Amino acid sequence: MHSTQFDLTTLYDNHGRPINYVRLAVTDRCNLRCFYCMPEEGIRYLPKKHLLTFEEIERLISILACMGISKVRLTGGEPFVRNDLMQLIEKIASIQGVQDLHLTTNGVLTAPHVPLLKKLGIASVNLSLDTLDRTRFHNITRRDEFEPVMETLHLLLEHKIPVKINAVVMEGKNIEDILPLIELSKNYPVDIRFIEEMPFNGEGNHYPTLKWTYRNILQYIESHYPTLTKIPDAPFSTSYNYRVPGYAGNIGVIAAFSRTFCGTCNRIRVTAQGMLKTCLYDDGVLDIRQLLRSGIDDEEIKHQLMSAFKSRAKNGFEAEGKRHNHLPVSESMSTIGG
Ligand code: SAM
Numbered sequence: 001m002h003s004t005q006f007d008l009t010t011l012y013d014n015h016g017r018p019i020n021y022v023r024l025a026v027t028d029r030c031n032l033r034c035f036y037c038m039p040e041e042g043i044r045y046l047p048k049k050h051l052l053t054f055e056e057i058e059r060l061i062s063i064l065a066c067m068g069i070s071k072v073r074l075t076g077g078e079p080f081v082r083n084d085l086m087q088l089i090e091k092i093a094s095i096q097g098v099q100d101l102h103l104t105t106n107g108v109l110t111a112p113h114v115p116l117l118k119k120l121g122i123a124s125v126n127l128s129l130d131t132l133d134r135t136r137f138h139n140i141t142r143r144d145e146f147e148p149v150m151e152t153l154h155l156l157l158e159h160k161i162p163v164k165i166n167a168v169v170m171e172g173k174n175i176e177d178i179l180p181l182i183e184l185s186k187n188y189p190v191d192i193r194f195i196e197e198m199p200f201n202g203e204g205n206h207y208p209t210l211k212w213t214y215r216n217i218l219q220y221i222e223s224h225y226p227t228l229t230k231i232p233d234a235p236f237s238t239s240y241n242y243r244v245p246g247y248a249g250n251i252g253v254i255a256a257f258s259r260t261f262c263g264t265c266n267r268i269r270v271t272a273q274g275m276l277k278t279c280l281y282d283d284g285v286l287d288i289r290q291l292l293r294s295g296i297d298d299e300e301i302k303h304q305l306m307s308a309f310k311s312r313a314k315n316g317f318e319a320e321g322k323r324h325n326h327l328p329v330s331e332s333m334s335t336i337g338g
């Protein structure tokens with residue numbers, strides 16, 4: 001048992017924004033090589049000893065829960081390439097104060113675990129699926145794994161686990177998939193979220209200017225669905241949300257590159273190597289792994305986390321400007337935890 005006492009609080013940053021959500025990357029490794037996330041070759045994975053151990057993750061989440069963080073998302077890399085992930089999920093699900101546990105996965109290894117995820121009360125799963133076409137899937141992910149991902153999707157629906165599909169919109173790669181993905185939400189209660197491509201791919205920008213901005217994605221959808229209706233965005237939502245009348249699922253558009261949602265940002269990130277990011281666009285503001293391994297107690301760790309939460313950048317542009325190397329972002333999303 002850790003020394004932390006549970007105490008329900010609301011945590012605010014220095015801009016008055018509540019923080020109640022942590023996204024934690026359990027690994028930087030992945031079994032796909034998505035075009036927008038990683039280069040095809042030459043990736044240097046972290047040595048395993050640089051990853052947080054399950055015990056360290058559990059301790060950290062307990063401390064954060066005690067500070068007021070009630071929503072946890074496990075991500076990566078691909079979470080399921082980490083051995084015994086379900087054991088970690090089971091432990092996190094039982095931490096006092098963790099009210100919602102979510103998962104982001106590419107679905108390749110996920111299907112066999114769906115029944116246990118349901119049993120453990122997973123709140124939702126975000127499944128990354130940029131196309132419904134096997135050849136384009138191979139072209140985008142550089143791996144031939146379309147079938148297991150579709151099996152995961154069907155099992156999640158069968159088990160009535162809320163599912164959101166994340167699709168990054170890319171010129172020349174999957175524009176022809178926008179409408180078929182929307183059609184998937186006609187009969188299935190699955191939310192489809194179209195995401196602006198960001199330069200977090202290990203290489204930097206793929207395009208001199210981003211063609212598929214959230215406005216252009218939305219215009220394209222509206223031109224094909226004139227009855228598309230705006231629906232209220234949930235508090236802290238990063239997506240602008242819509243519905244095609246009569247369809248079972250919703251449509252979301254995420255301005256991940258344009259960064260229109262910073263004013264209500266309620267989330268922090270912990271990278272695979274245990275760096276705290278208080279903004280997606282910063283390059284790490286606190287080495288949590290080093291703190292966890294230094295022998296200090298939970299109260300001191302809390303204190304240091306609090307200082308970081310109280311010096312948060314106002315938005316993604318400020319965070320990018322404050323990066324230590326002053327270079328624009330180019331690291332892979334797999335190390336950050338998207
Ligand atoms: N491997 C898991 C997956 O793909 O779902 C979890 C990690 S992945 C980094 C999390 C999310 O980040 C995915 O939905 C992916 O589409 C998104 N992502 C990765 N690189 C991105 C980029 N350059 N721009 C926009 N979204 C990106």
Ligand code: SF4
Nearest residue numbers: 030034037077106334
């Ligand atoms: Fe792997 Fe997810 Fe990145 Fe694709 S987006 S390469 S599945 S970490």
